Amino acid sequence: MRAVIAEDLALLRDGLTRILRAHDIDVAAAVGDPVALAAALEEQQPDIAIVDVRMPPTFTNEGLVAAIEARARRPGMPVLVLSQYVEQLYARELLLSGAEGVGYLLKDRVSEVGMFVETVRKVAGGGTVLDPDVVTGMLTHHDRNQAMARLTRREREVMALMAEGRSNAAIAGKLVVTAKAVDKHINSIFMKLDLPLDAEDNRRVLAVLRYLQTD
Amino acid sequence: MDRAALRDVRWRMILRLEASVSVGIGLLMLIIWALAGARYFWPAWVWLGLAIPLALQVAIRRGRRAPKGHRLLAAHGAITCVLAAILLAIWVLAGAARHPFWPVWPILGLSVVLVGHAWIRHALPTAREQALAERVAVLTRTRRGALDVQAAELQRIERDLHDGAQARLVSVAMNLGLAEELLSKDPQSLTDLLAEARTSTLTALDDLRTVMRGIQPPVLADRGLEGAIRALALDLAVPVTVSSEIPGRVPVPVESAAYFAVCECLANVVKHSGALHALVDLGYRDGVLSVQVRDNGAGGASLTAGSGLRGVARRLEVFDGTITLTSPAGGPTVVRMEVPCELSSPRT
Known part of the structure; x- marks a missing residue:
């Protein structure tokens, strides 16, 4: 697997590169600004871009904008956005460019190296992974939402873990229930959110998306 | 007792003395009139003459007691009232019934002047008001400047923390995370990672000190x-x-x-x-x-x-x-x- 890293602080750029290389992920390019990122993506066609939100020239959300643009140029291009603080707003904007192959994480999570590398692989494989902080924020936000109000507390917990990109087995482990029970909850969620059966493969992503995007 | 109050007391004493002298003269005139055969009641004119200075003094005094910035107008108003009263008194003494009510014209004139004064006073700002308006303009400008400076400062501090201490702590966390994994696999690179993590921690502390010095240097307080x-x-x-x-x-x-x-x-x-x-x-x-x-x-x-x-x-x-x-x-x-x-x- 090949990755491109965009991060303006050399310290963190090197740290990320080292972690990925230690886990047999090839870092095709590590750049420090959005222009270089666009060029690297064009040239390398990587399996995933790992992008810092804040980059030159204005140090606000260039990284986010660059990620969204990259996905506009190459739809479905997997992007994992990292930041030193997370905003629900940014998560929403990112998800509007499509919910597949998107990740948005607090940089702190990188220290859980195993989890982080797993996340990189998951996003590269088309998964959706959001930081638990974003999910928690949205969870409180969605308490007021009608469609979400129909979910039981247990189902919402399952939903939150799905949004964090966890597999059924991982959710079962986290909630200390059987995989079968998780299956049941997820089916119930699909029913309650009116997700059609024919989109079987995408229903998981669609549920997360619906969960995150409804106001 | 402050100086204003002292002046007030002194003025009251003088006024009382004046009033007593006036009453004395007035009584004397009354006696002379009675001795002279009590014909045409001329002492009334003397009384009027005696009353005018007293009334004017009281009027001016009242005007001066008005709040600052309104004193001139108040004095003007009081004097106008006294003059109107004098005109009315003259008309009455001259035998009201025998003449038309002529004081209406001078009183009207006085009123017009008073209203004019009041209008000018109202329309034109005083020097004090101008000074205040200028002060407000300066304060408005400097307050905006202060807020701009403050906002720029906060932005600078946020950026310093983000690129400095926070980034270094993230890097320390990354290194420690990787070190955890390498614990069994690759002890040599583990040593390097730990050393780097330690250096980053120290640099983060340095960064924090720099930021704090930028906010309020401890030595300034000391x-x-x-x-x-x-x-x-x-x-x-x-x-x-x-x-x-x-x-x-x-x-x-x-x-x-x-x-x-x-x-x-x-x-x-x-x-x-x-x-x-x-x-x-x-x-x-x-x-x-x-x-x-x-x-x-x-x-x-x-x-x-x-x-x-x-x-x-x-x-x-x-x-x-x-x-x-x-x-x-x-x-x-x-x-x-x-x-x-x-x-x-x-x-x-």
Whole structure:
């Protein structure tokens, strides 16, 4: 697997590169600004871009904008956005460019190296992974939402873990229930959110998306 | 008893004396009139003559007691009332029934003048009001400047923390995470990672100290303005002589503004002037703190180029402070800042 890293602080750029290389992920390019990122993506066609939100020239959300643009140029291009603080707003904007192959994480999570590398692989494989902080924020936000109000507390917990990109087995482990029970909850969620059966493969992503995007 | 009250008492005594003398003269006239055969009642005219100065005095007095800024108008109003009363009295004494009511015309005239005065008074701002309006304009401008400075400061602090301490701590976490994994696999690179993590932690601490110094240098609280500037001078590449004659402690906000102003000036000296030596002179006279920074560099500095000194100017304006710069090409550059403030008791 090949990755491109965009991060303006050399310290963190090197740290990320080292972690990925230690886990047999090839870092095709590590750049420090959005222009270089666009060029690297064009040239390398990587399996995933790992992008810092804040980059030159204005140090606000260039990284986010660059990620969204990259996905506009190459739809479905997997992007994992990292930041030193997370905003629900940014998560929403990112998800509007499509919910597949998107990740948005607090940089702190990188220290859980195993989890982080797993996340990189998951996003590269088309998964959706959001930081638990974003999910928690949205969870409180969605308490007021009608469609979400129909979910039981247990189902919402399952939903939150799905949004964090966890597999059924991982959710079962986290909630200390059987995989079968998780299956049941997820089916119930699909029913309650009116997700059609024919989109079987995408229903998981669609549920997360619906969960995150409804106001 | 204050001076105004004393004057008031004195005036009352004089008025009472005047009134007694007037009443005396009035009674004397009445007696003369009665002795002379009590024909046409002429003492009324004398009484009128005696009453006029008393009434005018009372009227003026009342006017002067009105709130500041309205005194002239109040005195004018009172005098107008007295004059109207005099005219009416003359009309009555002259035998009201025998003449038309002529006082209406002069009273009308007096009223028009009074209304005119009131209108002008209302429409035209006084010198005091103009001064206040100017003050409000200055305060509005300096308050906006202060908020701009504050917002820029907060942004700078956020960025310093984000790129400094926070980034280093993230990197430490990354390294420790990787180290955890390598614990069994690759002990040699583990040592390197741990050393790097330790260095990053120390640098993060350094970064935090720098940020804190930028917010409020601890030495400023400990040693005051002079001490803090001496401490600052020790860290600079250009030798700086500091002299100070401040007989007390400058208020904390002014102290902080003056300190950062000197920081900016000295940073300019180091960065731009090419000076071999700089002088900082602190003084306090007639309720004004003066700070002068002088260097023997190339000169050519300006208040408009670059935002540094302009920022200083805006910071000082909040305290009604001023900044003047003389910097001819070839030097020397002298920045003089003055901030009105009151000192607290001298340091012991």
